[in-house]
Amino acid sequence: MGKQEYRIQTYCTIRSRSIRVNGNRFFDAEPSTPLGDFLKAAYRELAVDYPKFHKMDGLCKAIFIAAELIARESGPYERHTALLFANRSSSYLSDNRHAHDIFHADNPVASPATFVYTLPNIALGEISIRHQLQSENVFFIFDHYLPEFMVPYTNATLEDSQPNGGSALCGWAEVTEETCDLLLYRIGTSGQLTHSVEQLKRLYNEEDE
């Protein structure tokens, strides 16, 4: 019996103040809109009731929105859906804020609410809580978007997790103070798009075409 072929079922991009699902526009804002305001407006557009969203850092908020949209497009996640993510700056946004707090010249005080987000995989925990996942998860730090690594790693993870596996939410989520470069995609055993390096390069560059 040959190896299972995995497919891309749904994908979501957030870039240049624009959110698209499977290439279709969900929400846009003026390029000058501060990133925090943009993500908050997108959350309002989603019309979900999840007050914890407002406590998250920018990285978690962007991933939360994309994961929500993907579930809305292609159905609830299975409990064993693996989470395989990567970015360049890890949790730098929260790390920097925490450092600013604790090294403040006049009033050095650590904020627990900031500190709790000083790891990138906290975002995966947030997604797991929201969608009630009990699955494998990993958050890689790479210099750049690297589908050459992610595709074989994802396939191997899904093969290893059989018979419960077969689905994953993967992506690149690089969020800075004012920029968001995000591609999240859902992998399963059926779907319109092949799960390949070339395909993921095409999806990642789609907005720029």
Add this chain to the structure above:
Amino acid sequence: MSELTQELKAKIIAQLNLEDLTVADLDDHTPLFGDGLGLDSIDALELIVMLDKSYGIKLSDPKEGRKVFETIQTMADFIEANRT
């Protein structure tokens, strides 16, 4: 006292990022945890930091915290009695 409870409500909303709430939405006697505002353990830590930073009150006994953070009113009472 009313001024302090209003101030506390504004600080809690800002500090805990309770974006969907306004000062007018918060009752002095609404439980902060559990079925009330639904705050979590990280929020509790933030409230401890807030007491220290804003009112100079250090809270070291967790049992004491349970009573102090019951409602806005209990927080205000505690601050009135202990502020420096």
